[in-house]
Amino acid sequence: xxxxxxxxxxxxxxxxxxxGVDFISSGEQYLTFSLGLEQYAVNILAxxxxxxxxxxxHIPNAPMFVKGVINMRGVIVPIIDxxxxxxxxxxxxxxxxVVVVLTAQHLTKSRTMGFVVDAVSDVLNAQENDIKPxxxxxxxxxxxxxxxxxxxxxxxxxxxxxxxxxxxxKQSDNY
Amino acid sequence: xSIDLSQFIxxxxxxxxxxxxxxxxSLLNLEQGDEETxxxxxxxxxxxxxxxxxxxxxxxxxxxxxxxxxxxxMRDGRRNIAHKDIExxxxxxxxxxxxxxxxxDDCSYDDSKVIVTSxxxxxxxxxxxxxxxxVEDTTKDNENTSNAIxxxxxxxxxxxxxxxxxxxxxxxxPLLLLNALAELGKVSVTANCNSxxxxxxxxxxxxxxxxxxxxxxxxxxxxxxxxxxxVEDDCQLVISNEESIDKKPAxxxxxxxxxxxxxxxxxxxxxxxxxxxxxxxxxxxxxxxxAESGSIRVGVDKVDSLINLVGELVITQSMLSELGNDFELxxxxxxxxxxxxxxxxxxELQESVMRIRMLPISFAFNRxxxxxxxxxxxxxxxxxxxxxxxxxxxxxxxxxxxSDPLVHLVRNAVDHGIEAxxxxxxxxxxxKGTVSLDAxxxxxSIVIEIKDDGGGIDSNVILAKAIENGLVDESTSxxxxxxxxxxxxxxxxxxxxxxxxxxxxxxxxxxxxxxxSLGGRIQIESTLGVGSTFKVFLPLTLAILDGQLVKVGRxxxxxxxxxxxxxxxxxxxxxxxxxxDMVLYRLREDNVPVIPIYKLFxxxxxxxxxxxxxxxxxxxxxxxxxxxxxxLLAQQQVxxxxxxxxxxxxxxxxxxxxxxDGSVAMILDVPSMINMxxxxxxxxxxxxxxxxxxxx
Amino acid sequence: xxxxxxxxxxxxxxxxxxxxxxxxGYQTVEAQDGQDGLSKAQTGTFDLVITDVNMPNMxxxxxxxxxxxxxxxxxxxxxxxxxxxxxxMKQRGKAAGATGWLVKPFNPDKLLATIKRVVR
Numbered sequence: 001x002x003x004x005x006x007x008x009x010x011x012x013x014x015x016x017x018x019x020g021v022d023f024i025s026s027g028e029q030y031l032t033f034s035l036g037l038e039q040y041a042v043n044i045l046a047x048x049x050x051x052x053x054x055x056x057x058h059i060p061n062a063p064m065f066v067k068g069v070i071n072m073r074g075v076i077v078p079i080i081d082x083x084x085x086x087x088x089x090x091x092x093x094x095x096x097x098v099v100v101v102l103t104a105q106h107l108t109k110s111r112t113m114g115f116v117v118d119a120v121s122d123v124l125n126a127q128e129n130d131i132k133p134x135x136x137x138x139x140x141x142x143x144x145x146x147x148x149x150x151x152x153x154x155x156x157x158x159x160x161x162x163x164x165x166x167x168x169x170k171q172s173d174n175y
Numbered sequence: 176x177s178i179d180l181s182q183f184i185x186x187x188x189x190x191x192x193x194x195x196x197x198x199x200x201s202l203l204n205l206e207q208g209d210e211e212t213x214x215x216x217x218x219x220x221x222x223x224x225x226x227x228x229x230x231x232x233x234x235x236x237x238x239x240x241x242x243x244x245x246x247x248x249m250r251d252g253r254r255n256i257a258h259k260d261i262e263x264x265x266x267x268x269x270x271x272x273x274x275x276x277x278x279x280d281d282c283s284y285d286d287s288k289v290i291v292t293s294x295x296x297x298x299x300x301x302x303x304x305x306x307x308x309x310v311e312d313t314t315k316d317n318e319n320t321s322n323a324i325x326x327x328x329x330x331x332x333x334x335x336x337x338x339x340x341x342x343x344x345x346x347x348x349p350l351l352l353l354n355a356l357a358e359l360g361k362v363s364v365t366a367n368c369n370s371x372x373x374x375x376x377x378x379x380x381x382x383x384x385x386x387x388x389x390x391x392x393x394x395x396x397x398x399x400x401x402x403x404x405x406v407e408d409d410c411q412l413v414i415s416n417e418e419s420i421d422k423k424p425a426x427x428x429x430x431x432x433x434x435x436x437x438x439x440x441x442x443x444x445x446x447x448x449x450x451x452x453x454x455x456x457x458x459x460x461x462x463x464x465x466a467e468s469g470s471i472r473v474g475v476d477k478v479d480s481l482i483n484l485v486g487e488l489v490i491t492q493s494m495l496s497e498l499g500n501d502f503e504l505x506x507x508x509x510x511x512x513x514x515x516x517x518x519x520x521x522x523e524l525q526e527s528v529m530r531i532r533m534l535p536i537s538f539a540f541n542r543x544x545x546x547x548x549x550x551x552x553x554x555x556x557x558x559x560x561x562x563x564x565x566x567x568x569x570x571x572x573x574x575x576x577x578s579d580p581l582v583h584l585v586r587n588a589v590d591h592g593i594e595a596x597x598x599x600x601x602x603x604x605x606x607k608g609t610v611s612l613d614a615x616x617x618x619x620s621i622v623i624e625i626k627d628d629g630g631g632i633d634s635n636v637i638l639a640k641a642i643e644n645g646l647v648d649e650s651t652s653x654x655x656x657x658x659x660x661x662x663x664x665x666x667x668x669x670x671x672x673x674x675x676x677x678x679x680x681x682x683x684x685x686x687x688x689x690x691x692s693l694g695g696r697i698q699i700e701s702t703l704g705v706g707s708t709f710k711v712f713l714p715l716t717l718a719i720l721d722g723q724l725v726k727v728g729r730x731x732x733x734x735x736x737x738x739x740x741x742x743x744x745x746x747x748x749x750x751x752x753x754x755x756d757m758v759l760y761r762l763r764e765d766n767v768p769v770i771p772i773y774k775l776f777x778x779x780x781x782x783x784x785x786x787x788x789x790x791x792x793x794x795x796x797x798x799x800x801x802x803x804x805x806x807l808l809a810q811q812q813v814x815x816x817x818x819x820x821x822x823x824x825x826x827x828x829x830x831x832x833x834x835x836d837g838s839v840a841m842i843l844d845v846p847s848m849i850n851m852x853x854x855x856x857x858x859x860x861x862x863x864x865x866x867x868x869x870x871x
Numbered sequence: 872x873x874x875x876x877x878x879x880x881x882x883x884x885x886x887x888x889x890x891x892x893x894x895x896g897y898q899t900v901e902a903q904d905g906q907d908g909l910s911k912a913q914t915g916t917f918d919l920v921i922t923d924v925n926m927p928n929m930x931x932x933x934x935x936x937x938x939x940x941x942x943x944x945x946x947x948x949x950x951x952x953x954x955x956x957x958x959x960m961k962q963r964g965k966a967a968g969a970t971g972w973l974v975k976p977f978n979p980d981k982l983l984a985t986i987k988r989v990v991r
Binding site: 068071109 | 776778822823826827828837839840
């Protein structure tokens with residue numbers, strides 16, 4: 001399916017969203033996506049756009065998960081492969097690979113970055129009390145990335161903190 | 176109704192900075208003393224105080240009030256303009272700047288200086304004119320306050336209002352005054368028309384009516400009096416509480432006595448107040464964020480020229496689209512000329528837009544009179560500052576970043592350049608040292624000169640010091656300019672004793688690095704005994720550069736044209752390998768180290784052999800290197816975009832740009848690449864001294 | 872609609888005064904000092920003049936004196952914006968023909984309330 005059609009078809013109101021959650025429109029909305037077999041989500045207000053994968057321009061000596069930068073309407077936007085960053089799934093790039101572009105506030109400035117994920121799934125409507133803290137023995141994922149987890153039917157969706165996702169450790173000297 | 180005042184605050188802050196700058200500059204000139212100058216300083220302080228009060232920055236008002244009072248006394252001739260007072264005022268200006276900056280950056284500030292200065296101001300004020308202040312304040316307070324007996328319960332007031340005949344000529348309207356009274360409570364008014372003359376004698380501009388008013392209100396006497404405040408001298412006005420008319424005289428005496436008490440107790444509270452200020456922490460000044468100001472003032476002429484150009488662009492566009500409507504091959508010539516016109520328009524438009532970012536360098540030079548004043552005082556050296564070329568225009572962001580390095584260079588000139596006064600006299604030089612600042616355009620760059628008529632730089636001393644610090648070998652022979660360059664080596668300081676002015680850890684190496692990060696360079700000329708000149712060369716703008724596009728693997732990079740010496744294809748005979756991984760290429764008399772970009776950046780490349788490869792020889796810091804690339808593409812102007820905005824600084828790269836096809840290309844940062852190559856080479860030397868890699 | 876001339880050398884104060892007045896339905900003309908004020912005053916009739924005292928080129932006191940010399944400003948209310956609440960400044964203002972004064976700092980509400988005393 002064409003990626004833009006997919007993006008357009010993502011429901012913005014709760015009624016079409018995942019079953020098993022009691023929808024009241026006052027809750028926060030999250031865009032869910034998959035990395036390998038796992039489900040993750042970010043606050044929908046941070047989502048700038050969803051793009052199809054294109055080969056970015058390489059950044060010299062960047063960490064492996066930083067794929068490079070692209071031109072998004074005149075703005076230079078770095079592309080991070082979340083699968084590589086989190087070590088989940090297989091980093092392959094084909095026609096269905098998508099880039100979720102997220103904008104978040106860092107102190108006084110806002111920052112925009114694209115994140116490569118396997119597929120965008122749905123919009124999740126979550127009340128504050130649906131969101132549970134992440135278990136201390138989480139998976140491989142560092143705690144500071146995780147805002148909380150939400151149960152959706154039998155599955156668990158991990159909510160990610162966009163600001164933490166966008167923080168890049170100082171580039172190392174290893175070239 | 177409520178009006179959001181915050182929208183006016185940026186303008187107010189901008190005005191404050193202008194006022195502060197004016198105060199500072201005028202104070203420095205005031206040493207000769209004249210009325211117009213002191214008046215303008217007073218006016219600036221006065222406006223800041225007024226604005227601060229209006230916008231709710233009471234701590235600024237409080238502090239500025241002290242400054243204003245002192246200035247007022249000077250202005251009125253009540254106080255002589257003493258040297259000591261000017262120093263206090265200069266300190267006060269610094270404090271005001273501190274306070275306003277704290278508001279602008281929404282951060283805390285170091286209040287110790289403010290406290291000390293306001294105490295100094297208070298002390299100075301008390302010293303001379305304590306009596307006058309009290310007299311003045313008493314009169315002031317008498318007008319505004321009154322311990323009226325009225326409580327919150329309704330009171331019956333009886334008001335007799337007999338205006339002078341000329342009252343309306345001042346623009347006051349008795350009807351509106353009565354309306355205002357009516358807003359306070361229930362009013363009943365009796366007009367007395369007895370004094371209206373016959374029509375023959377009547378002057379239409381005079382007022383002949385008087386009023387007797389009763390007012391039932393919860394308002395206090397001062398509220399009522401306030402309504403008549405503007406006319407109290409032009410009428411007979413008696414406001415009396417109907418139950419207490421006969422108590423009146425006693426009441427007034429009581430008031431004065433009370434106020435005297437208040438005045439006596441007031442002093443300690445002022446001092447206490449200055450100590451307890453909101454938002455205040457110590458040591459915070461160090462981490463003060465440096466705000467790049469977000470707005471530019473642009474001359475109308477620049478905007479007009481833009482509008483003109485856009486007009487031309489629109490004409491060209493309509494011409495082209497008309498041409499496109501029914502295009503035939505016969506019209507190719509017209510199409511071509513249209514496109515050429517479009518190219519011309521775009522170019523001019525681009526230049527015009529760039530000019531908007533240009534500001535006269537006086538913005539950076541303005542802080543130097545004060546700096547020199549302070550420095551010469553501290554060092555006990557008499558110094559004259561000459562400024563020229565202050566109208567030379569420079570890109571705003573370059574200006575903001577060059578300011579600090581310039582300060583360092585000027586300090587240096589005063590500290591190390593200009594000799595002590597007795598030395599100057601012995602050497603037959605004028606007692607007063609001269610530091611001059613100049614700015615001018617040269618080719619595509621702007622040159623800023625910092626010149627002193629001091630002792631000059633002794634290259635022998637520098638060389639000795641460099642050898643002592645192990646920076647150079649005793650056997651090396653260096654040219655004069657190479658010796659001067661040693662000054663910019665990290666950790667080098669020629670000051671024999673550390674002085675308070677320079678030599679505080681921030682060295683010339685930082686100055687050089689700052690200048691280089693702007694794409695500029697610095698050069699020293701010096702004659703022993705006559706003086707030194709530091710020349711800073713800067714690009715006019717950071718937003719656009721001329722670049723050579725090169726290809727490595729599938730990546731396109733941009734090499735700034737200004738750094739390129741030449742491009743060539745290597746000849747095997749001229750390739751020399753040295754120990755380690757270093758390859759040198761013989762370029763006439765030079766041996767140029769070869770840096771393969773693919774290796775430095777860890778990317779795949781088509782061609783890894785140095786033999787017959789393409790080298791772009793670039794130069795930075797007097798060091799030539801050959802960048803090995805796969806292919807040379809076009810030369811073009813590119814718009815520089817920052818990687819910092821959404822990512823971070825990347826070593827070896829100064830920014831990125833968007834090419835004609837919409838793809839992104841990295842702009843190479845040559846000095847930083849040389850640095851990387853050096854580090855890489857060192858690392859490899861350490862890691863494997865033994866294995867010399869085979870180069871295909 | 873009443874038309875008011877606002878004279879102040881401070882952009883922020885002038886903007887604030889003018890904005891406040893406009894949002895209450897007054898029409899305003901702005902001038903940046905006494906000189907400017909005087910020449911703008913001659914471009915029409917005004918129902919009120921609000922002027923700062925301390926200004927470059929021509930101060931508010933002089934402006935007031937000059938305005939009173941003009942036939943069309945003989946009876947026009949003139950208010951002084953001043954931080955100097957001392958009697959001296961008020962007397963000088965009155966002597967120059969000012970109608971009244973407004974002591975800085977003031978807020979928009981106070982400004983509007985005060986203006987009601989001289990403008991219908």
